[in-house]
Every structure is written in C-alpha cells, then in structure tokens.
Amino acid sequence: MVPKNRNNVPTPVDFTLISKALVIISGKWRLTIILLIGEDTFRFRQFREQLPSMSEKMLAGELKALVALDVLTRTVYAEVPPRVEYSLTKKGRLALPILRQLQQVGHLFN
Amino acid sequence: MVPKNRNNVPTPVDFTLISKALVIISGKWRLTIILLIGEDTFRFRQFREQLPSMSEKMLAGELKALVALDVLTRTVYAEVPPRVEYSLTKKGRLALPILRQLQQVGHLFN
Numbered sequence: 001m002v003p004k005n006r007n008n009v010p011t012p013v014d015f016t017l018i019s020k021a022l023v024i025i026s027g028k029w030r031l032t033i034i035l036l037i038g039e040d041t042f043r044f045r046q047f048r049e050q051l052p053s054m055s056e057k058m059l060a061g062e063l064k065a066l067v068a069l070d071v072l073t074r075t076v077y078a079e080v081p082p083r084v085e086y087s088l089t090k091k092g093r094l095a096l097p098i099l100r101q102l103q104q105v106g107h108l109f110n
Numbered sequence: 111m112v113p114k115n116r117n118n119v120p121t122p123v124d125f126t127l128i129s130k131a132l133v134i135i136s137g138k139w140r141l142t143i144i145l146l147i148g149e150d151t152f153r154f155r156q157f158r159e160q161l162p163s164m165s166e167k168m169l170a171g172e173l174k175a176l177v178a179l180d181v182l183t184r185t186v187y188a189e190v191p192p193r194v195e196y197s198l199t200k201k202g203r204l205a206l207p208i209l210r211q212l213q214q215v216g217h218l219f220n
Contacts, residue, residue, distance in 0.1 A: 013145045013213075017213040017216030017220060018141055018212065021213065021215040022212075023219075026136075032125060035123045035128065069219060094218055095215045098211045102128065103127040103128060103131060105131040105134060105209065106129070106131035106132075107127050107130075108205050109134055109179060
C-alpha cells in the first residue's frame with residue numbers, strides 16, 4: 001500500500017534515496033559537521049575548537065568520508081606550512097536547508 | 111565561530127537537538143518505517159510485506175523503539191486474535207514533512 005499525503009497523492013518511498021541520505025548524515029558527527037560549517041569555510045583547527053569532545057582521528061576520518069561523498073571540498077594552499085580549508089560542495093549547500101530542519105525534528109522529540 | 115545563514119543571521123547548531131533527531135532516524139530502518147507508514151495506519155503484517163528484506167525480529171525491535179521514542183503509537187484491539195495497529199503520533203506527523211525531504215538529499219547525492 002503506497003502511503004499518500006494530505007492531497008491523496010502517492011508519495012513513493014524510495015529506499016535507495018533514503019539510504020543515500022542516511023549515509024550523508026549517519027554516525028554521531030556527520031550532521032553536526034555539516035551544520036557547523038554551513039556556508040562558511042573551516043580549517044581543521046576550527047572544527048577541533050568547536051567539537052572538543054571529538055577525537056582528532058575521528059574528525060579526520062569523518063572529514064575524509066564527507067569529501068569522498070562529495071559533501072565537502074578540501075582545498076590545500078601551497079604555503080609553508082600548507083593551508084587546508086574545507087567548505088560544503090554545491091550539493092552540500094543545496095542539502096543544507098533540509099538538514100538544518102532536522103534540528104526542528106530534534107526539538108519535537110526533546 | 112557561529113555559522114551564519116544567507117541573511118547573516120547566526121543559525122546556532124544545537125548538538126542536543128541534532129542527537130535527538132538522529133536517534134529518531136538512526137539505523138538502517140527507522141526512517142524507512144516512518145516514511146512508509148506516513149499518514150496511514152499499519153499492521154505488523156503490512157510492514158513485513160513492504161519490507162521483505164527486514165527480519166521479523168529487527169522489525170519488532172524497531173517498532174518497539176519508535177513507540178518508546180513517541181514516534182509511533184501501538185493500539186491493541188481486544189479481538190480474537192488481538193488486532194494490533196501502528197500509526198504516527200502527533201509529533202511523528204509533525205516531523206513527517208521534514209523527514210520526507212531527506213529523500214531529496216538522497217537524490218542530490220544519488
């Protein structure tokens with residue numbers, strides 16, 4: 001039975017899309033990292049400052065995963081020492097308004 | 111540094127609300143169960159029919175968790191055999207439009 005919305009229009013549940021979305025926000029930190037950086041540009045140190053309870057290794061791993069998922073870009077400037085900056089990709093910015101609303105879901109169940 | 115949105119208004123990142131939201135949609139199946147039931151009322155059998163790759167034990171566990179989280183209600187009708195029906199709570203229905211949009215996030219990264 002396909003669920004219908006208020007206007008009785010079937011809103012198909014797409015398991016592939018659900019699992020793709022969940023990969024982006026899965027785990028304890030990914031959604032937090034995405035919402036934290038928002039439209040800004042962050043250096044590793046800034047994430048560390050704002051996420052003191054997250055280990056350096058975990059942060060490096062999650063940033064790497066989010067770059068691989070095309071949510072974040074990682075830009076290295078050939079300076080001494082090299083400067084590394086992260087920001088959301090175009091797709092990441094498009095997803096941001098929806099992901100920000102998840103805090104309202106948290107508020108509902110707080 | 112507090113992230114700002116396009117109108118330069120700080121959009122605070124609330125770690126508590128994020129983790130509350132993630133509990134609701136965490137794991138492989140919770141978001142799927144919520145989107146599947148939508149505004150409908152489901153019996154256990156209907157979930158089983160629509161989620162054939164989900165074990166009965168896993169489904170029972172996730173439904174129990176979603177009831178405990180006040181996302182789903184479980185109504186037992188004193189019939190022989192007893193009839194059991196699930197539907198979203200008021201909070202669950204309020205969260206539904208936001209959770210449905212997560213499929214768009216999946217689409218972005220598909």
